[in-house]
Amino acid sequence: MEAKENTHFIHEIVEEDIRTGKHDGAVHTRFPPEPNGHLHIGHAKAICLDFGTAIKYKGKCNLRFDDTNPSKEETAYVDGIRADVHWLGFDWEDREYYASDYFDQLYDYAVQLIKKGKAFVCDLSGEEVRAYRGTLTEPGKPSPWRDRSIEENLDLFTRMKAGEFPEGSHTLRAKIDMNSPNVHNRDPVIYRIMYAHHHRTGDKWCIYPMYDFTHCISDSIERITHSFCTLEFEVHRYLYDWFLDELEVFHPQQIEFARLNLTYTVMSKRKLLKLVEDKIVDGWNDPRMPTVSGLRRRGYTPESIRDFCDRIGLAKRESMVDLALLEHCLRTDLNARALRYMAVLNPVKVIIDNYPADKEEYFTAVNNPENPEDGTREVPFSRELYIERDDFMEDAPKKFYRLSVGREVRLRYAYFITCESIVKNEAGEITEIHCTYDPASSGGNSPDGRKVKATLHWVSAVHAFEAEVRHFDNLLTVANPAESDLDFLELINANSKEILSNCKLEPALRELTAETRVQFERIGYYCVDNVDSKPGKPVFNRTVGLRDEWSRIQKRN
RNA sequence: UGGGCUGUAGUAUAAUGGUAGUACAGCGGAUUCUGGUUCCGUAUGUGGGGGUUCGACUCCUCCCAGCCCAGCCA
Numbered sequence: 001m002e003a004k005e006n007t008h009f010i011h012e013i014v015e016e017d018i019r020t021g022k023h024d025g026a027v028h029t030r031f032p033p034e035p036n037g038h039l040h041i042g043h044a045k046a047i048c049l050d051f052g053t054a055i056k057y058k059g060k061c062n063l064r065f066d067d068t069n070p071s072k073e074e075t076a077y078v079d080g081i082r083a084d085v086h087w088l089g090f091d092w093e094d095r096e097y098y099a100s101d102y103f104d105q106l107y108d109y110a111v112q113l114i115k116k117g118k119a120f121v122c123d124l125s126g127e128e129v130r131a132y133r134g135t136l137t138e139p140g141k142p143s144p145w146r147d148r149s150i151e152e153n154l155d156l157f158t159r160m161k162a163g164e165f166p167e168g169s170h171t172l173r174a175k176i177d178m179n180s181p182n183v184h185n186r187d188p189v190i191y192r193i194m195y196a197h198h199h200r201t202g203d204k205w206c207i208y209p210m211y212d213f214t215h216c217i218s219d220s221i222e223r224i225t226h227s228f229c230t231l232e233f234e235v236h237r238y239l240y241d242w243f244l245d246e247l248e249v250f251h252p253q254q255i256e257f258a259r260l261n262l263t264y265t266v267m268s269k270r271k272l273l274k275l276v277e278d279k280i281v282d283g284w285n286d287p288r289m290p291t292v293s294g295l296r297r298r299g300y301t302p303e304s305i306r307d308f309c310d311r312i313g314l315a316k317r318e319s320m321v322d323l324a325l326l327e328h329c330l331r332t333d334l335n336a337r338a339l340r341y342m343a344v345l346n347p348v349k350v351i352i353d354n355y356p357a358d359k360e361e362y363f364t365a366v367n368n369p370e371n372p373e374d375g376t377r378e379v380p381f382s383r384e385l386y387i388e389r390d391d392f393m394e395d396a397p398k399k400f401y402r403l404s405v406g407r408e409v410r411l412r413y414a415y416f417i418t419c420e421s422i423v424k425n426e427a428g429e430i431t432e433i434h435c436t437y438d439p440a441s442s443g444g445n446s447p448d449g450r451k452v453k454a455t456l457h458w459v460s461a462v463h464a465f466e467a468e469v470r471h472f473d474n475l476l477t478v479a480n481p482a483e484s485d486l487d488f489l490e491l492i493n494a495n496s497k498e499i500l501s502n503c504k505l506e507p508a509l510r511e512l513t514a515e516t517r518v519q520f521e522r523i524g525y526y527c528v529d530n531v532d533s534k535p536g537k538p539v540f541n542r543t544v545g546l547r548d549e550w551s552r553i554q555k556r557n
Numbered sequence: 558u559g560g561g562c563u564g565u566a567g568u569a570u571a572a573u574g575g576u577a578g579u580a581c582a583g584c585g586g587a588u589u590c591u592g593g594u595u596c597c598g599u600a601u602g603u604g605g606g607g608g609u610u611c612g613a614c615u616c617c618u619c620c621c622a623g624c625c626c627a628g629c630c631a
Contacts, residue, residue, distance in 0.1 A: 034630085034631050036631080072630075072631090181560040183627045191629085210629075231625065237561095258563085329581095369591085445590075454592080455589095521591050524593095548592070548593085
């Protein structure tokens with residue numbers, strides 16, 4: 001039986017078009033970011049749709065930068081976006097385009113519109129344009145400049161391009177319908193004057209085309225067959241079709257879908273930029289950010305993000321996806337691939353009183369029980385060890401089955417040990433846990449077959465090295481900021497970053513290189529930070545914790 | 558209050574006039590040298606009213622709710 005493939009309304013449309021021979025069955029999509037910020041997981045959804053559709057139907061997908069507003073756009077963002085798309089696992093081959101590549105053609109098309117009597121130069125100021133536009137419930141008034149002659153419009157538009165007019169003094173507008181109930185159709189501006197340096201065209205232009213005019217024509221020039229975008233562009237679709245029809249050029253189909261929202265985070269470039277500018281996070285690639293570079297630094301795999309995008313489905317209704325699904329995809333991938341190591345994050349010393357002080361031995365540990373091909377490694381053991389402070393409890397409740405005075409547990413791969421006594425300082429904190437070990441349980445099993453309820457991870461004190469480990473929590477304190485009356489800045493989780501500096505790690509972790517993902521047994525998945533790590537001195541970011549039954553039991557009580 | 562769009566378990570999605578299914582989350586259990594993994598089991602849903610039909614998530618109608626739109630942003 002075949003696995004049931006995920007399908008959705010967009011692929012139904014594409015399949016129908018292939019079936020009916022539209023565009024000779026060709027499928028050509030594009031991913032059209034504006035280089036004014038970095039990509040986030042919402043873009044990843046769009047990227048998976050755009051590139052994924054092309055792959056599925058043996059078509060092509062272009063990367064096109066929608067760079068028509070030089071005041072906001074930067075080359076640095078272009079580079080970041082290229083890196084992010086590649087990292088996610090997609091390739092646009094030689095089809096890297098820029099809307100700015102089409103400025104000459106766009107200009108010619110604008111002239112064509114003027115000659116057709118479908119566009120005019122308007123002398124109204126920004127404020128006047130707004131006043132003439134009317135409101136949502138009242139129709140607009142025609143601009144007094146609407147009926148200029150074609151010759152005058154041509155002359156004026158040429159002079160706009162030549163730089164004869166100051167910014168804001170003139171615009172080129174499409175002549176559509178000032179009475180339209182859709183305000184976008186009330187003679188939209190298609191060119192504005194802007195004396196700004198463009199990251200690609202430099203100072204060649206002082207007039208720049210607007211989105212509605214540019215996007216459909218860019219799609220047409222590239223012979224895009226299916227142009228996917230988010231719901232807010234639904235009200236722009238009339239314009240998309242209008243320009244292409246008036247110009248009588250190749251006509252792609254715009255199809256809208258709902259953008260991704262994820263619980264406990266924000267997903268707009270404006271808000272993410274705010275977090276960066278206000279230094280609430282440490283840059284676009286902060287591991288708490290839902291940006292592609294942030295997720296990468298946090299330790300997410302591209303595979304898990306793609307899997308997530310497959311699983312969330314695609315529809316036209318706005319929704320809020322549970323972060324837990326993303327984390328589930330992550331854990332599934334990491335469980336299969338991450339090598340296991342032992343690391344003690346909040347250490348307390350264990351002294352095995354009946355173990356010789358000068359002795360040292362090595363135990364064989366499995367690197368990944370999910371994949372035997374990953375082999376084994378040797379882990380050093382000695383009389384003094386560190387275990388997790390949480391793995392010991394003085395007055396242990398019934399459901400706590402780790403170490404306590406009088407109890408026996410297993411040290412993973414090593415020995416059964418029994419706690420005999422503890423030592424505390426003046427503050428009442430435990431400083432030493434004294435135990436005895438059963439020499440017959442070497443390797444972690446007792447020949448008499450007796451069972452222990454818990455297995456603890458550990459590191460040998462003399463062999464351990466110290467490293468910094470960073471834990472991250474949700475950016476927001478609430479799942480859905482839209483349901484709150486408060487501004488998102490007031491919903492920021494003040495404790496979203498915790499730095500642990502006294503962690504004791506097993507020696508094998510010392511030489512890992514940046515972006516290596518591992519599992520600290522019994523704790524979680526961690527990734528070697530790609531900014532702050534140095535050779536022999538890795539810094540670890542917690543990618544995601546292991547599911548933790550014990551913490552859930554505690555939370556319930 | 559003009560126009561556009563959308564309403565299916567807690568969340569996200571299927572069912573395209575014929576048994577409301579899947580995943581995540583939840584709960585219960587089994588296995589386990591990770592309280593991980595894996596496996597088994599389980600509760601919860603068609604926004605509301607009318608209509609058409611043998612039969613409606615699906616078609617019609619009225620209502621309700623949510624989102625988007627009045628940038629010379631994209």
